[in-house]
Amino acid sequence: MNSVKAxxxxxxxxxxxxxxxxxxxxxPLLAWREPVYIAxxxxxxxxxxxLLAQPLLAGGYLPGLPARRGRRVHRVVGAALVLAVIVHVAxxxxxxxxxxxxxxxxxxxxxxxLWGVIAMWGVFAAAFLSVVRxxxxxxxxxxxxxxxxxxxxxxxxxxxxxIQGTMGTVSKTVLCLLALAATTKVILDMRVWRHLFHKRx
Amino acid sequence: xxxxxxxxxxxxxxxxxxxxxxASGLFAPxxxxxxxxxxxxxxxxxxxxxxxxxxxRIGSGGFLMSGTVRRAGDGAxxxxxxxxxxxxxxxxxxxxxxxxxxxxxxENGVFRLEMPQIVPAFGQPHGHLxxxxxxxETVFLRPVxxxxxxxxxxxxxxxxxx
Numbered sequence: 001m002n003s004v005k006a007x008x009x010x011x012x013x014x015x016x017x018x019x020x021x022x023x024x025x026x027x028p029l030l031a032w033r034e035p036v037y038i039a040x041x042x043x044x045x046x047x048x049x050x051l052l053a054q055p056l057l058a059g060g061y062l063p064g065l066p067a068r069r070g071r072r073v074h075r076v077v078g079a080a081l082v083l084a085v086i087v088h089v090a091x092x093x094x095x096x097x098x099x100x101x102x103x104x105x106x107x108x109x110x111x112x113x114l115w116g117v118i119a120m121w122g123v124f125a126a127a128f129l130s131v132v133r134x135x136x137x138x139x140x141x142x143x144x145x146x147x148x149x150x151x152x153x154x155x156x157x158x159x160x161x162x163i164q165g166t167m168g169t170v171s172k173t174v175l176c177l178l179a180l181a182a183t184t185k186v187i188l189d190m191r192v193w194r195h196l197f198h199k200r201x
Numbered sequence: 202x203x204x205x206x207x208x209x210x211x212x213x214x215x216x217x218x219x220x221x222x223x224a225s226g227l228f229a230p231x232x233x234x235x236x237x238x239x240x241x242x243x244x245x246x247x248x249x250x251x252x253x254x255x256x257x258r259i260g261s262g263g264f265l266m267s268g269t270v271r272r273a274g275d276g277a278x279x280x281x282x283x284x285x286x287x288x289x290x291x292x293x294x295x296x297x298x299x300x301x302x303x304x305x306x307x308e309n310g311v312f313r314l315e316m317p318q319i320v321p322a323f324g325q326p327h328g329h330l331x332x333x334x335x336x337x338e339t340v341f342l343r344p345v346x347x348x349x350x351x352x353x354x355x356x357x358x359x360x361x362x363x
Contacts, residue, residue: 032291032320092323096295098247099323109243109343110324163324164349 006063013056016178017049020171027166040091041166047084048160048172051153052179053077059186075130082127085120112162115155122152139195146192153183238273238338238361245341248295249331253285259302260292262315265353266328270310272337273361278310284358285331286314289322295329321349330356338363 024045030038057074060067093100103113126148133141157176160167266286270279287301294300304314319326326346333339337360344356 029320032289033322034294037294096248096323099244102244102247107243112324164321164326165324 009061009063013053013062016052016175020049020167020175021045023168023171024166027168029166034095036091037095040088040095043084043087043091044160044165045167047081047088048156048175048179050077050081050084051156052175052182054081054149055153055179055182055186059182059189061182061186078127078130082123085123089120112159115159115162119152119155119159122148122155126152142190142192142195146187146190150183150187153179236271236273236276236359239340239342239357239359241339241341242343245329245343246331247329247343248287249285249329249341250287250298250301251333253287253301253303255283255304256302256314258314259286259316260290260299261317263352264290264316264318265313266316266330266355267311267313267353268330268356268358270306270312270332270358270360273359276359278306278308279337279360280306280308280310282306282310282312282332282337282358282360283334284312284314285333286316286328288316288319288328290317290319292317295322318352319346319354326351328354328356330358332358332360336363337361 021042024042033041054074054077056062057065057070057077060070062070065073089100099108102108103110103117106114106117108114126145129136129141129144129148136144157180160172160176266288268284270282270284271277272279283303283305285301285303287295289295290300292300300317302314302316304312306312319328326349327343328346330342330344331340340358340360342356342358344354346354
């Protein structure tokens, strides 16, 4: 890959990840929120941005980070993603405990929170599978991790889009679509479904 | 002797007028005797602080919360009922005591309380209202604003005698 193309890819990824964060940082809503609530919101924004980086790293699409090295970074970013989700939920809990309890018990009046809870458990499940990966067959690992992250990206996108929060509508939508597109591409390129039909693989 | 089979248009028109009659006019007096109580909304009681004081306005105002309080069954307006109101506003979080206040309904069962501008929190711009008195069953409401820029919000109570 030539260096111009490499530079452009990294530039585009940097933009896609940083612009939503900068737009959120300029939200007027921040003026009326306490630090814990602000931190919780940004943990959510960052988690969404990491969901775009993850499939690109897993597929070895990023210049300088081919599959093997890319996956090492993918594991580190995955741990950061788990941490971001925990900070997001814990920070919201501190801000308004009854609202978060309602959300976790699936009895919240807000429709977007349901998708967020599903995404949270999906992230935890995908991370758990990667921790016990050595004990799994390649088939179980691939199908399990892929179906979990597919669920995570789809439900996170719905969760984010439905929320009236600090993120800008345009940058939020673009980030969600890019994450969905990148996830779809890596699933197609790795032809994960072949593991569904062939027991050995 | 001629006999005409009713065509589709006549059947449709007859059905539509029957439905319209039923929905709008004729049965309304019967319904007025049986106005159903308002159920509490999901999440309505979140961050409720019992015993919010009756105030002229919450904070420096600028946003109007209003509504009506009526009795279940006959729908009679209820005067002097205490409605408690709280929200995440430009002046504080839902949990802050200064974000809470209460007001009484007038002789027409109407309440109006000025409060600071409600801002989106937990993903939706919304307010909380409570009726928590002796004479009727407790009701918690959580209305959502159509747009975050709205400067008023309303919620109506139909209370069931305790």
